[in-house]
Amino acid sequence: MLIRNEFDVAAPLDKVWQFFDDIPQVAACLPGTELTDDLGENKYGGKVAIRMGPVRLSFAGTADITERDETAKRVVVHATGAEQRGRGQASMVVTATLTRSGRGTTVDVSQDLQLSGAAAQYGRGMISDVTSVLMRDFSTNLAARIDAAQRGEVVAATATPAGGFTLGLRAALMALQRVFRRFFLPYRTNPS
């Protein structure tokens, strides 16, 4: 499952690039994420917890910075984790690419997510909706944190929990939008 987001930050390229050096800050942008260990050599241990209605998933694993290209301003993080009660595995490659746009910076984030197990079985389409909501939050939080850092504010490196009513509601809204899109937007073949 490939999810792409693009957003602009009103900060110069170098500042934003610096932000991406601080992995705990980046991780804090993903709701429900907690970094537990710095394993050295650009590797971190952590957890991601997602709760939606009766569904509670808690993944534990590692995030590994596999590429840091100074010239191309691209960072690639490979995260893998197993659900802590054996209900599945998740693996995600996040690629963030920064480009200068005017006085600010455009951040292009692509997330390639693979889910297995019960986590992938909670209703066709539902997981991808939930994931999309989470990834949008990630982008929004990222933008906000970079802005805050830019303004010199100190933001704690802990994420807000992901879950509860809003996540479910927004995922449901997304499912509805998907239905309506079929009628009004160009058709995508073989939908999930």
Added chain:
Amino acid sequence: MTALDEIKIGGLGASRRRVEDNRFIRGKGNYTDDIVLPGMLHMEILRSPLAHARIKSIDTSRAWQIPGVHLVLTGEMMATRNLAWMPTLSYDTQAVLATDKVRFQGQEVACVIADDPYIAKDACEAIDVEYEPLPVIVNPEQALADGAPVIRDDKEGQDSNVVFNWEVGDAAGTDAAFAKADTVSKLRLHYPRSHPSPIECCGSIADFNRATSKLTVYMTTQAPHIIRVAVALVAELPEHMIRIVSPDIGGGFGNKVPVYPGYVCSILASILLERPVKWIEDKTGNLISTGFARDIYLDGELALRKDGRILGVRMHVDSDHGAFFSDAQPSKFKIGLLHSAFAAYDIPVGHITARGTYTNKAPGGVAYRCSFRVTEAMFFQERMVHAAAADLGMDQAEFRRINLVQDGQFPYRTPFGFLTDSGQYAKCLDVGLRAVGYDDFRKQQAEAKAKGRLLGLGISTMTEPLGAGNSREYDILGIKMFDSAELKIHMTGKAILRTGAKSQGQGHETTWAQIVAHELGLPAEDVVVEEGDTDTAPFGMGTYASRSTPVAGAAVAMVSRKIRAKARKLAAHLLEVSEEDIEWELGRFYVRSAPDRGVTIQECAMAAYSNMPDGMEPGLENTAYYDPPNLTWPFAVYIVTVEVDPETGVWDVLNMVAVDDCGVRINPMIVEGQIMGGLTEAYAMSSMQFITFDAEGNCIGANYMDYLLPTAWETPGYELHSEVVTPSPHHPIGAKGVGECAAVGGPAAFVNAVMDAIADTGVRNVDMPLLPDRVWEAITKRHDVSGAPPVRTD
């Protein structure tokens, strides 16, 4: 004295109310999960979240520490008892609990036995399994690709993912027929995987008693005696110390034929713990791990003459068997009865090649309400016939009429070696066309088209082989596919009948008594029917493949006739005449020369225990084993009319007509219920129901949110016709079996109707289920739409 009214006593042809419903509608059924034994423990299974992965380690220490846990079983422990693997019904092996690798999502990895199911489930979550993911294969194309990982690396000499290559027919003759053809009509399609999905999931309660050495297993099985043999062979227990009880079953549809790891684990756990162990599967477990159906790809060709005659048929199929070849089918043919395709058509020559492949999907290949791939055979046949008629520009009904086997041709030998027994195909077709108003509809269709509306009509005409089967070609573990009935007439003329079949909703308790009533004149209500307990029922092969009426039902008639033969001797003794002077009418023997002098069957029963002639063995009971000389061949015509919304791809059924010639109907009401049920499943398969997989091998369709069952709201109405009756020439009462016909022949009628409605697009095929987005894609993009996995999830 006048003879009994057969309908009044609930005999042949009576629409007698189902006696089993009395307890079902009162909530008094007795299902496996209703059974509670003293000291019973509960088992839960830990399933693999990954479709293909090497198991690096399994750590059960946390699970053992949870209070209330009695046993944690892993593949390693099973291996020490030689039970990590078990044989399948298709002469392959299947993992009971995984040792080396997991090969499909949902595969059984470990199980926990605890005081209650909640503790067992919690303990499963406390088992830490470390997996190393491997590349995943979800279709035959991937399985056959160069460099594809070998899924069955456990098997010596298995260096590819091919399970088998098999062929039948005359390759050279078929090539010659195609060389003479004016037109060759080609069709490629995929019959998607589906799941029988009985409402009751699988389960078992194993109860091993050390004091008596007896193992009793209550379980959801359609074939208890086969399970007894399998347990004796696999677990190496003496067969007389094994009792399998199949209580009420909440639907089977083929899903409850195989032996599943859960059964084996509960049995071993009970032996180890010396306490009863209950395992009840949850819905997701049932959908992702137990016997699926279909999942087969067709490349079909028909050689056609321009006058409409079919000269030859050629088919190649690739079948996806999942991780283990465990097709539950007893024939000697690798791909079941797929070569029963085109049995209804007079085609001189044909050739079929079949290739089976392993994939990282659940094993099973059960016959979901069909006789071992007959559903696929008839679907391929009717879709190819539809495409061929369209290619020739011929009328769909006329094309069929030209090619169907004629009444005078029976018994008819098909190009693939089957012998169809009887039928009146043209008459059935006429009844169907008249009922649907064929000519009128074609006019309406043309008028609607002028207004931009899409109407369509689909026909499916088919015969299918039922009642596996004759012992030359069918066996399970070497046991011939006969069946049995044991009838005991008590002194007061009441009776108990036991058979080797096992009802899962078919209504045996009602219909078997009707056969006895027909043969002996005992009121049906005086006959109690019991099945499913191997300690009491005569040895039989169970219920599937519509074999109950053709095989066990025949045994019921035969045992009744044995009883009648003895009753005749008793009647002669009571009437003080010689046996030759005795005549029979329903329920009564009388003296030929003095019809007023007679005795009832009940009086004979009394005499069997109180006044038998000198030298006669007392009692009135007997057993019959019936080995059918041939399969029975019912015929059916299903015609569907639909309207497709060109804007949305949504389609509605306007009318559905079903003409079933299933021979003599024992209970017409139950037959109609069977047909309506089958049509509903056909509608489900064609419109909404499928189980698919994404590229990672995740099963999409693992719950009822995704795997859709039609409710009364979606289900269309049906018009059923029973005017045509061609008795089976070799069945004792002329019955043919009917349970599957509608589910087998129905799907093609729905799909053909939608394809007919969108014929102008030039699209040859849309894979089932015909979801609106697929139909819409076909209409707007004007190309065939495949539904083959992997499905995209983004």
